[in-house]
Amino acid sequence: MVNMIIDGKEVSVDPGMTVLQACEQIGIEIPRFCYHERLSVAGNCRMCLVQMEKSPKPIASCAMPVGEGMTIHTNTPEVEAMRKSVMEFLLLNHPLDCPICDQGGECDLQDQSIAYGIDHSRYQERKRSVTDKHMGPLISTTMTRCIHCTRCVRFATEIAGVPDLGLLGRGENAEITTYLEKALNSELSGNVIDLCPVGALTSKPYAFIARPWELKSIETIDVMDAIGSNIRVDVRGAEVLRVLPILNEDINEEWISDKTRFACDALSYQRLDRPYIRKNGRLKEATWNEAFNTIAATLKKVNGPDIAALAGDLADCESMIALKMLIQNLGSENIDCRQDCARLDPTVRSSYLFNSALAGIDQTDAILLIGCNPRWEAAVLNARIRKRYLESGIPIGVIGEKSDLNYEIMHLGDDVNVLHDILAKKGRFSKILRSASRPMIIIGQGALARGDGHAILGLTRKITELYKIVDNNRGWNGFNMLHTAASRVGGLDLGFVPGPNCRDTEAILDGASQGSIKLVYLLGADEINMERLGNAFVIYQGHHGDTGANRADVILPGAAYTEKNATYVNTEGRVQRAYQAVFPPGEAKEDWRIIRALSEIIGKKLEFDSLAQVRAALVEANPNFLNVGTMSPAAWNKFGIDGEITDMTLSSHIKNFYMTDPISRASITMANCSKAFANNHFEKITNNG
Amino acid sequence: MNDDSKQEPANFEFTREFLKTAQSHIKKYPKNRQSSAVMPLLDLAQRQNGGWIPKPAINYVANLLGMPSIRVLEVATFYTMYNLEPIGQFHVQVCTNLPCWLRGSNDVLNSCKKCLGIETGETTDDNLFTLSEVECLGACVNAPMMQINDNYYEDLTSETTENILFNLREGADVKTGSQIGRNSCEPINGLTSLQHMKSNLIVEDG
Ligand code: SF4
Ligand code: FES
Ligand code: FES
Numbered sequence: 001m002v003n004m005i006i007d008g009k010e011v012s013v014d015p016g017m018t019v020l021q022a023c024e025q026i027g028i029e030i031p032r033f034c035y036h037e038r039l040s041v042a043g044n045c046r047m048c049l050v051q052m053e054k055s056p057k058p059i060a061s062c063a064m065p066v067g068e069g070m071t072i073h074t075n076t077p078e079v080e081a082m083r084k085s086v087m088e089f090l091l092l093n094h095p096l097d098c099p100i101c102d103q104g105g106e107c108d109l110q111d112q113s114i115a116y117g118i119d120h121s122r123y124q125e126r127k128r129s130v131t132d133k134h135m136g137p138l139i140s141t142t143m144t145r146c147i148h149c150t151r152c153v154r155f156a157t158e159i160a161g162v163p164d165l166g167l168l169g170r171g172e173n174a175e176i177t178t179y180l181e182k183a184l185n186s187e188l189s190g191n192v193i194d195l196c197p198v199g200a201l202t203s204k205p206y207a208f209i210a211r212p213w214e215l216k217s218i219e220t221i222d223v224m225d226a227i228g229s230n231i232r233v234d235v236r237g238a239e240v241l242r243v244l245p246i247l248n249e250d251i252n253e254e255w256i257s258d259k260t261r262f263a264c265d266a267l268s269y270q271r272l273d274r275p276y277i278r279k280n281g282r283l284k285e286a287t288w289n290e291a292f293n294t295i296a297a298t299l300k301k302v303n304g305p306d307i308a309a310l311a312g313d314l315a316d317c318e319s320m321i322a323l324k325m326l327i328q329n330l331g332s333e334n335i336d337c338r339q340d341c342a343r344l345d346p347t348v349r350s351s352y353l354f355n356s357a358l359a360g361i362d363q364t365d366a367i368l369l370i371g372c373n374p375r376w377e378a379a380v381l382n383a384r385i386r387k388r389y390l391e392s393g394i395p396i397g398v399i400g401e402k403s404d405l406n407y408e409i410m411h412l413g414d415d416v417n418v419l420h421d422i423l424a425k426k427g428r429f430s431k432i433l434r435s436a437s438r439p440m441i442i443i444g445q446g447a448l449a450r451g452d453g454h455a456i457l458g459l460t461r462k463i464t465e466l467y468k469i470v471d472n473n474r475g476w477n478g479f480n481m482l483h484t485a486a487s488r489v490g491g492l493d494l495g496f497v498p499g500p501n502c503r504d505t506e507a508i509l510d511g512a513s514q515g516s517i518k519l520v521y522l523l524g525a526d527e528i529n530m531e532r533l534g535n536a537f538v539i540y541q542g543h544h545g546d547t548g549a550n551r552a553d554v555i556l557p558g559a560a561y562t563e564k565n566a567t568y569v570n571t572e573g574r575v576q577r578a579y580q581a582v583f584p585p586g587e588a589k590e591d592w593r594i595i596r597a598l599s600e601i602i603g604k605k606l607e608f609d610s611l612a613q614v615r616a617a618l619v620e621a622n623p624n625f626l627n628v629g630t631m632s633p634a635a636w637n638k639f640g641i642d643g644e645i646t647d648m649t650l651s652s653h654i655k656n657f658y659m660t661d662p663i664s665r666a667s668i669t670m671a672n673c674s675k676a677f678a679n680n681h682f683e684k685i686t687n688n689g
Numbered sequence: 690m691n692d693d694s695k696q697e698p699a700n701f702e703f704t705r706e707f708l709k710t711a712q713s714h715i716k717k718y719p720k721n722r723q724s725s726a727v728m729p730l731l732d733l734a735q736r737q738n739g740g741w742i743p744k745p746a747i748n749y750v751a752n753l754l755g756m757p758s759i760r761v762l763e764v765a766t767f768y769t770m771y772n773l774e775p776i777g778q779f780h781v782q783v784c785t786n787l788p789c790w791l792r793g794s795n796d797v798l799n800s801c802k803k804c805l806g807i808e809t810g811e812t813t814d815d816n817l818f819t820l821s822e823v824e825c826l827g828a829c830v831n832a833p834m835m836q837i838n839d840n841y842y843e844d845l846t847s848e849t850t851e852n853i854l855f856n857l858r859e860g861a862d863v864k865t866g867s868q869i870g871r872n873s874c875e876p877i878n879g880l881t882s883l884q885h886m887k888s889n890l891i892v893e894d895g
Contacts, residue, residue: 157757163757163759163760164757164759165759166759167763168763168767169767170766178759
């Protein structure tokens with residue numbers, strides 16, 4: 001520990017800390033613009049100046065490491081004067097256009113000029129002007145406001161791994177720009193908006209929409225991937241206006257992907273806001289009672305075993321447990337939450353979890369990626385891998401298609417033979433796995449959503465055991481399933497899977513196309529081939545008019561993730577709650593209530609009337625639902641099978657990062673992104689079971 | 690600028706000779722630190738390309754050093770000695786900082802303008818001269834001065850300035866360094882101190 005004196009107080013801090021961090025530790029806030037905990041130190045804004053005894057000049061506290069016996073002053077008149085001078089310099093060329101600036105009200109420069117600004121300018125010269133830069137469909141730029149803190153440059157270079165942003169020129173002529181003015185090609189680009197301390201980089205879709213003081217903020221979680229990023233939803237009236245990240249070190253640190261941030265415009269488009277019934281081939285508006293009665297009438301003509309239900313990627317746990325119980329009451333267990341037919345094993349929990357936790361990436365010393373593309377499937381997780389890679393240069397092997405993940409990879413091949421080799425202790429990566437002390441496998445749905453998925457899963461388990469990737473003695477489990485559907489782990493945990501000898505997704509679709517399945521209940525399931533539903537009577541419950549609603553015979557309008565109090569389980573098996581930010585539009589209702597209401601009308605009444613009772617049912621189905629916010633470790637067991645494996649190539653099942661679910665497909669912003677980035681990397685179309 | 694041959698080339702590549710020099714620069718730095726060689730390499734690229742660095746050369750240097758193009762562009766735009774636009778065969782850089790100004794740099798600059806018929810920042814129609822105003826070049830002791838390509842011309846007057854430019858245009862020999870016969874940066878009337886060591890001093894011209 002290093003002992004020092006700050007403002008007359010004796011403190012002892014970790015060596016390696018900076019003076020700014022030491023001050024923070026004892027609750028003294030130092031104003032800053034360029035410093036950011038997660039970025040390298042630049043020391044270029046000078047706002048953090050403090051006095052150090054025995055130093056003739058003030059020091060930049062963000063860049064000065066603590067030293068034994070240092071004496072620091074942060075509250076002297078001199079420091080105050082320095083801050084005022086720095087502020088004056090920063091404002092020399094600043095346009096002072098706060099009234100027309102979107103950052104107004106949440107701007108560091110604005111806030112700090114309240115404290116340290118002077119009320120007039122002594123600058124007589126002409127202010128410089130800077131042409132605005134093109135940074136793609138998400139980021140709007142007003143470069144005269146830039147104070148050259150280079151946070152955006154450091155974010156792009158260090159975190160996002162797309163070194164396209166830079167500071168060109170010098171002094172008066174310095175400008176931030178992207179190389180050759182191309183859009184910032186990163187799935188995390190929106191984070192520069194949060195990082196920019198002024199209004200130079202702001203959100204394009206949110207431009208001139210609202211002022212921060214008009215907004216109500218609700219802290220909830222994201223469902224655009226299976227990471228469960230913690231977010232803040234800002235609403236005004238009945239409309240969700242924007243989504244921002246909130247800090248959760250275990251999950252998203254403080255980043256979110258562009259899909260999480262920008263797909264929210266879709267919450268106002270293509271919404272199913274009232275029930276519909278198909279009459280003479282066309283969907284007609286209906287009342288809830290008409291819709292329920294139509295379903296009840298149809299159910300009378302259908303036998304239990306001819307009924308099936310599929311849960312989509314955004315379904316919440318409450319609605320899944322309700323639907324599961326309803327279908328069971330109707331005498332069927334043809335239910336499945338794996339609409340992509342991924343061969344996941346619901347009986348062994350550790351087989352479908354990201355067992356090491358996302359934070360486990362910070363400790364691993366070798367990663368093997370199988371059939372997944374973390375950059376598209378979980379952009380925030382990919383940033384974590386990159387962070388680890390930059391820190392320790394760990395080897396990262398890829399089995400699957402070769403793509404740019406923003407860190408160096410060893411491409412081992414694109415088919416399963418590589419796995420056989422590794423199991424036979426052959427090849428360069430075998431050696432790496434053997435010598436690693438905390439190796440990790442990340443396997444994606446692309447490896448499982450295929451006929452031989454069970455066998456691939458079995459093979460991967462054997463590798464995991466052979467190389468001690470799971471080691472109970474040391475409490476390390478590096479077998480990591482990467483899901484892309486927010487509903488998936490919850491669905492598996494609560495058992496939204498076929499009962500014994502009942503039909504899974506594949507068999508349900510087969511049955512429907514052959515006519516033996518007569519009624520299919522789609523709970524937001526849109527990613528299946530609707531043609532294979534044949535002549536079945538289709539109930540679609542969901543929030544967006546996507547493929548499922550198109551095919552439906554009855555539509556029951558549900559709530560999107562920002563409109564309900566709901567439970568989701570992320571890919572780690574962490575139970576998290578989403579909170580209602582706005583009401584569902586029109587006549588749409590919270591999903592479990594719809595199922596509860598329907599159950600009564602068809603005479604199979606479910607025994608719960610409140611959210612608490614539904615959640616009790618969840619806990620009964622799986623006690624893990626009690627542990628909200630934490631991960632419950634899952635015991636290792638045998639899973640997967642020994643079987644024939646085809647030599648079909650392995651690849652991620654995501655073809656377009658910006659459009660993966662009914663919400664992002666309805667988003668205009670996401671459509672613009674797909675267009676803008678289409679030529680970059682979404683051409684490789686992949687197989688999908 | 691008005692000569693088509695001076696427009697941005699589609700490709701850039703070091704000639705064998707330049708590549709050899711480049712490699713010797715790269716070798717000076719430890720593995721994974723090759724990007725330290727970015728400045729000498731940009732200078733080489735500028736020399737090979739007639740005094741300015743085109744975009745393809747930026748990319749080429751970036752590739753050679755395994756660094757992102759934007760990082761190379763940052764360096765190239767930071768230093769005024771890299772020219773990112775086509776430039777005349779002779780780059781006339783007149784120092785107008787305080788010592789030179791006190792000693793008459795205005796005359797020098799005006800003579801250049803008059804003699805070349807251009808303003809600062811411009812290039813003559815025949816593509817021979819580009820005129821720039823620069824900050825102190827570290828030869829204040831022989832002020833006023835200007836730099837043309839790799840050479841310094843010091844102790845200038847309007848007349849000597851015009852002479853130099855005239856001779857360059859004609860392709861005639863030009864005397865570099867002090868124009869008044871001063872030895873290096875000695876006092877004008879010869880040494881005033883260390884006289885007893887004079888015989889030991891190695892005195893070089895210019
Ligand atoms: S654009 Fe914003 S984040 Fe980037 S350097 Fe300028 S002020 Fe900083
Ligand atoms: S915060 Fe220290 S120099 Fe910017
Ligand atoms: S001032 Fe002209 S060379 Fe220094």
